[in-house]
Amino acid sequence: MEEISVSFQIFYIVVPLISIIGNSCLVYVTIRSRKLRSACNIFIALIAGSDVLHMFAHYIMLSVYHFSSNQRINRSVCIQLQLLPTFGAGLSSIIIFSVAIDRLMSLQKFYYMLTKTHYTLYIASHLGIAAMLMLAVVSCAWAMRNSDEVICGIADAMHGQLFMLYLTALSIIGLLTLITYVAFLLKVRRMTINRDKKDIYRSLLVTNFFIVFGWLATGSGIVVNDVFNIAIDNFSLGLVIGITGNISIASNFFVYYAISKQYRTSFDHYLRISSIKSALGLTTSTFTTSVITFIK
Template identity: 30%
Template sequence: MSFYDKLLAYYRKHYMTAHIIPGIIFGIVIDALVFVYRTPDEYILCSPAIIFHGLSYDVLVMSIVIVCVLVILCYLLLMFFLYKIRTSNVNMKNIYRSLVIITLAVMFGYFGAAIVVVISDALRINVERFHLNLFSSVLASFSTSITFFVYYTISSEYREAFDKYLGIGQLKKVVSRNRTDVTITTVMASINGSSRREGG
């Protein structure tokens, strides 16, 4: 067992917390700043690309395209090797399935956003940059937002950590308890109604 494997085995919850908490904190801080500094006479465009112009904008877009292509190729190679192994291990199948979904998310997310800009510039389509950036941001945000649901659905370890640290487990218990109470109330009302009809 390598040092990394031992670290994961003994500090699994800390490891997952270290991956989850920074993103949550960053997202909350950014959202708070957006609301604090908003003004009624300005558009709020959720796009990091809005601050780039000219050559810096072109470099940013091409960098996104290159990185996304490399990420997609790496995922495809990994899926190919996993497919060649043809393992029946449930965890490996879950990994394979999550790789497929995340690859599709990257393709339709950041990669799709960058391709929209590249095609628009190449074909010289007359689209206002504001609207183009807004549409690209929606695609890029899709890639980021779907990852949580992929991990939660496919990985039991991530699901357990999310349930524990994000309070989802408590919410599930409350919803389950409410459903049980509603079911019991409905059954009791049905029994009482039947008893009254028989007595009458």
């Protein structure tokens, strides 16, 4: 029977809480700030919102573990509880790929006119495709539900071939995301771009690389475990490998604040961080200089 150690319980309480707060701030600031209206900014906010949904999966798991009579519930009930977190987890990964495609397209001459004349349609098409794919996944999970007793982690919403297909699909999307960013970097190195765009690019690369790495590690680890029959249950393996991905998701706010001047300015203004910095005697210019020096 799978058990969740105290250290894992603490981790999956604290880190998701940081993630929910930080990513909610990203969504809030994007809604409030007129400077964060590009397609890329909207995609970043959509990823952050999806990550918030994803993080609630851990609280559902721990609630079942502590408050159910035998630390398990029926899978059909678990699926109902985990539908939104499962939807959010997959949606986030697909939109991360959309951001990579968007950044590669942004280097083309037609991109400006495309996003200017078909702004809403452009964003809606990316979101619509991702949402339809995940609706298909959660619909299949619902149709394939059974009466097994499960601890109700996010992976327990699916089982059997559907779960393996889901992990394989996310791993492929992760690989395609990395390949797209490599192509993007090769092109952008030969171009002259302004400081704000360069900061956004660095923020995207840092956050997305570790999130994609987390998904790839989780997917490949579970597949290898099943193929070679390693004596580790998939639930425990998922908890261990999930550490990297969850830390990456929780760090989104801090990475964008540290690297991107555009986001840092918006955070300072709309989250009243500038008032706190003033009270501590930290001027914006001093803080910015120290952060950039640290990043370099």
